Amino acid sequence: MHDEPSWGLLIVIYLFCGGLSAGAMMLSATAMLLGRGDRYTAIVRRGAFLAPLPVIAGTALLVFDLGRPLLFWKLFVALRPLSPMWIGSWLLALFSAVTLFYAYLQLPARWRRWRVPHGDAWARRLAVAGLPLGLAVAVYTAVLLGVLVARPLWNTPALAVLFVLSALSSAAAALMLITPAAEHPALSRADIVLIAAETLTLGGLLFYGVVSSSSARHGVGVLAAGDCALPFWLGVVLLGLLVPGGIEVRAARAHRVPRALVTLAAWLVLAGGFLLRYVVVYAGQQSVLLRGL
Amino acid sequence: MRLGMVVDTQRCLHCGACLVACKAENEVPTGRSRNWVAEREAGTFPGIGVRIEPGQCMHCENAPCVRVCPTGASYVDADGVVLLNPDDCIGCRYCIESCPYDARYFDEDSGTVDKCTFCVHRVAHRQQPACVLTCPAKVRVFGDLDDAQAPVSRLAAERGGAVLKPEAATRPKIFYLS
Ligand code: SF4
Ligand code: SF4
Numbered sequence: 001m002h003d004e005p006s007w008g009l010l011i012v013i014y015l016f017c018g019g020l021s022a023g024a025m026m027l028s029a030t031a032m033l034l035g036r037g038d039r040y041t042a043i044v045r046r047g048a049f050l051a052p053l054p055v056i057a058g059t060a061l062l063v064f065d066l067g068r069p070l071l072f073w074k075l076f077v078a079l080r081p082l083s084p085m086w087i088g089s090w091l092l093a094l095f096s097a098v099t100l101f102y103a104y105l106q107l108p109a110r111w112r113r114w115r116v117p118h119g120d121a122w123a124r125r126l127a128v129a130g131l132p133l134g135l136a137v138a139v140y141t142a143v144l145l146g147v148l149v150a151r152p153l154w155n156t157p158a159l160a161v162l163f164v165l166s167a168l169s170s171a172a173a174a175l176m177l178i179t180p181a182a183e184h185p186a187l188s189r190a191d192i193v194l195i196a197a198e199t200l201t202l203g204g205l206l207f208y209g210v211v212s213s214s215s216a217r218h219g220v221g222v223l224a225a226g227d228c229a230l231p232f233w234l235g236v237v238l239l240g241l242l243v244p245g246g247i248e249v250r251a252a253r254a255h256r257v258p259r260a261l262v263t264l265a266a267w268l269v270l271a272g273g274f275l276l277r278y279v280v281v282y283a284g285q286q287s288v289l290l291r292g293l
Numbered sequence: 294m295r296l297g298m299v300v301d302t303q304r305c306l307h308c309g310a311c312l313v314a315c316k317a318e319n320e321v322p323t324g325r326s327r328n329w330v331a332e333r334e335a336g337t338f339p340g341i342g343v344r345i346e347p348g349q350c351m352h353c354e355n356a357p358c359v360r361v362c363p364t365g366a367s368y369v370d371a372d373g374v375v376l377l378n379p380d381d382c383i384g385c386r387y388c389i390e391s392c393p394y395d396a397r398y399f400d401e402d403s404g405t406v407d408k409c410t411f412c413v414h415r416v417a418h419r420q421q422p423a424c425v426l427t428c429p430a431k432v433r434v435f436g437d438l439d440d441a442q443a444p445v446s447r448l449a450a451e452r453g454g455a456v457l458k459p460e461a462a463t464r465p466k467i468f469y470l471s
Contacts, residue, residue, distance in 0.1 A: 001326055002398045006386040067384015067404030074364040074383050085363035085387050149357065149461050150393040215460075289393045289461055 005285040010065040015141045015277045016170075017058025018092070019163055022141075023171025025051040025099055025134035027190070029127035040186060042179040048106040050174060051130075052099040055137070059092055084147055088140045095130075095137050102126040138167040141277075145284060152219030153280070153287040158205040165201060166273045169194040173244075173269035176262065184262065188248050191269065195245040202237070219287040226286060228279040236279060240272015294372040296411055297352065297438040297466035299448045304430040305330065305345040314427035315349075318412065325398040327409040328424055347432060349424070350375060350396035350409035351457065351465030358388035358397065366405075373466060374413055379405045393461040411435070438466065 028047025031040035063072045076093075080086035105116060105123040116122060142163035145154035172191040176184055209220030223232055244265035251257040251265075307330055315321065315328050328349035335344035352375045359367045359375060366381035367388050377388075382405040389397045389406060397408040412422035420426070425433045436445035448454075454468025 001329055001395050002389060006389045006399065067386070067399065067406075068382070071383045074366075074381055078363065078365045078381075080363050080365055083361050083363045083387075085361065085385060089363065147361065148391050150391055285390065288395075289458055291458055 005282060007281055007285065008065075009278075010061045012274070012278045012281050014058040014062045014065075015144075015163075015281065016274045017054035017061075018141045019138050019167030019273065019277070020170050020174060021051050021053070021055035021058075021095070021099065022134040022138035023167035023169070024048075024054075024174065025095070025102070025130045026138075026168060027171050027175060027187075028102075029131045029134070031186075032124065032127045033131075040183060042183045043175055043187065045106045046178045047171070047175055048099075048103045050171070050178070051134075052096055052103050055092060055099070056096055059096070084140065084144045088144060091133075091136055091140055095133050098126055098130055098133055102130055135164065138164045141167075145280070150289050151284050151287050152213070152215040152289055153209075153223055153284040155219075156205065156208060156216070158201060158208060159280070162198065162201045162205060162276075165194050165198040166276055169198060170270055170273035173266040173273075176266040181259070185252070188252055188262070192245065192248050192252060195241055195248070195269070199237075199241050199245070202241075213290075215287075215290045218290055219284075222287045223279060223283040226283060228283045231275055232279045232283075235275040236272055239268055240275060244268040244272070294440075295438040295466070296372045296374055296416070296435070297445060297449075297468070298411075298425070298433055298435045299445055299452075299454055299468045299470055300347055301432050301434070301448075301470045302344055302346050303470075305347055305432045306430050307332075307345045308429065310427045310429060311347060311424035311433070314423040315409075318415075318423035319410070321407075322400055322402065325400065325407075327396075327398075327407070346469070347424075348394065348396075348457070348467070350392075350411075351394055351463065351467045352409075352411060353463035353465050355462060355464045357391040357393070357461075357463060361387050361391045363387065370413070372413075372416075374411045375408075376410055376413065377406060377408060379403065379407075382406055393458050393463060394465075 024047045028044050028051060031043040031047065063069050066072060075086060075089040102123065105119050139160045142160040146156065146159045149155055169191055172187045172194060176187050206220050206224060209216040247261055247265040251262055309330060311328055312326060319327060321327055331346045331348060333344050333346050334341060336342050352373065356369065356375050359369055363385060364381045364383055366378050368376060370376050384404040386399055386406060389399060397406050400407050415422060422435055425435045434445050434448055436443040438446055440446060448470060449468045452470040455471060456465040456468060
């Protein structure tokens, strides 16, 4: 038996970082594959530079959080194809390698010590591979939690949808902070759709909980009415989704919205994405499978 | 062999001897426990009462803790006992979160997870697990579920062995007599 939550802040940061990287890779790859000519070069480039950083930092934190960090290599010598954490470890290793190589190919030629023949063709190939790989990483951050029948708040496929949308939205917001204003409209249009979809999914997740089993009802109850209620409603829903969504819609409509406000919206989306992982990880560990349906 | 247990909750005195015996036998760290005696609401209105319900790792046949373990440290031995090899445990605590019965704990000192072993080190010498042996009311009966003549199997057959949280689909090997 145990009292304290097994997983704390480091796992929250890890899940957020995994999602942010996955989102950055997916956006950069999409921009490269869709954009003709020089249309989205900043999104492609900065997205590529952003992609490997959070995931590598997050993985380091995860290893540090283990009871025995020096034994982390045991993850890679076992064969545990049914363990989401085992699958995830390999996935993250592969994803980190692909994003690092992809980022390297985006460096200015004079910074590249090793010459890669057909660099542009390789970049496109990596973008094609990185798109499903990024999706898999984002999905994995939710499946890790979602397979646990013992934790009803997590035990729904809707969590994967929510985390994927939130990962993309966080990445769009992060890119808005590091790309020139010319490419913001594209990011902002994408982000408006993502925020709307994320809000709907979150509503669906809560509704599903309320109307299905008593365990599921108790699970979403811990999230929406327990210790995490304030950070959830105020932080995730209001300040993380509705307010930045509203700012971005205004910015898309009226062309003159102060730049500071757009920057604020981007920071709010990032903070909201982080807080979403926080409340889901903490509230989820307080949710237990009830006796009887 | 398929080791399992039946628990006769009606006999339980709530004396806590099984908790002390387990702690001493297995040197369980302070603040942690491998077994427990819970008080649960039981029955339906107007006959609502409290049922004293001892428990521990259910040694599930369909054990989520074994399935999610990324290193294979958690495993099922030849007698169906769910065990943990501390040499392979990296302390990720995934198994703790996967258990519907909250049967596992993290040991800060070793950095690994631990849990009830059905006292396999005693069973190897044909001795009963500590909690079974110590109980003054003989609440727990332990044995081979594959042997239809064993007291554990007879009791489960005669008095209907219900498992806890069947909706978790873990197929526990601890049965609660009605
Ligand atoms: S009771 Fe928990 S720890 Fe024991 S086998 Fe079942 S899931 Fe694993
Ligand atoms: S804490 Fe140890 S036994 Fe539990 S899942 Fe992780 S490696 Fe396996």
